[in-house]
Amino acid sequence: MEKINQTNLLNETIIQLENRQTLEFYALKEQFKITYESVKPLNLIKSAFTEMTTSPNLKGNVVNNIVGMAAGYLTKKVLVGSTHNPFKKILGTLLQFVVTNVATKHSDTLKS
Numbered sequence: 001m002e003k004i005n006q007t008n009l010l011n012e013t014i015i016q017l018e019n020r021q022t023l024e025f026y027a028l029k030e031q032f033k034i035t036y037e038s039v040k041p042l043n044l045i046k047s048a049f050t051e052m053t054t055s056p057n058l059k060g061n062v063v064n065n066i067v068g069m070a071a072g073y074l075t076k077k078v079l080v081g082s083t084h085n086p087f088k089k090i091l092g093t094l095l096q097f098v099v100t101n102v103a104t105k106h107s108d109t110l111k112s
Helices: 006-038 041-054 056-079 086-105 107-111
Strands: none
Touching: 006 041, 056 086
């Protein structure tokens, strides 16, 4: 049997660990670049917008809210119009709020 030289074994282990350290350093550098790019404000906005537009649940909620707000606004404009009376303005705003909430909650019925 050959006698294993401990110095040679130690040197080989050191070389292997240095190579591993170099590879891990390059991988860490690449991950840092990717992370840095992803936290730029423009990229955060893009990813949030993409997530919003691809989520079917969120699309339905946005459409329901838009329908409700439009119904409330139109109701206020039709019933109150452009008045200078503060009482009518307050009443119109309350009416708009009520119609918007009802229309948002029951938008499926309104769509059909």
